Amino acid sequence: MCMGIPLRLTEVAADGESALGESRDGRHVERLDLRLVGPQPLGGWVLAFLGAARSVLTAAEAAQVADALEAVAAVQRGEGIDHLFADLIDREPELPDHLKDASA
Incomplete structure (x- = not known):
């Protein structure tokens, strides 16, 4: 399965064209x-795929993506995942603004 991984930039080259990224648990360094995203600050988060930063993430977005990836692994192990989606549990789904008018 091919998925992007959120990585925090721990070392950035002087020319801003490359960096060393590390996952939040430190097990993945690349x-x-x-x-594709331009120069980024040290400590910033990016979504990495096949050796390239594909998009810039906020720390909150990086945490959500990492939790979703952990959920996939937990399901494969037969474990529960509710704790990884705390922002979605116990609330009604909401339509995005651009669809609210269409449902009326």
């Missing part, structure tokens, strides 16, 4: 090409 050299990244930053040319």
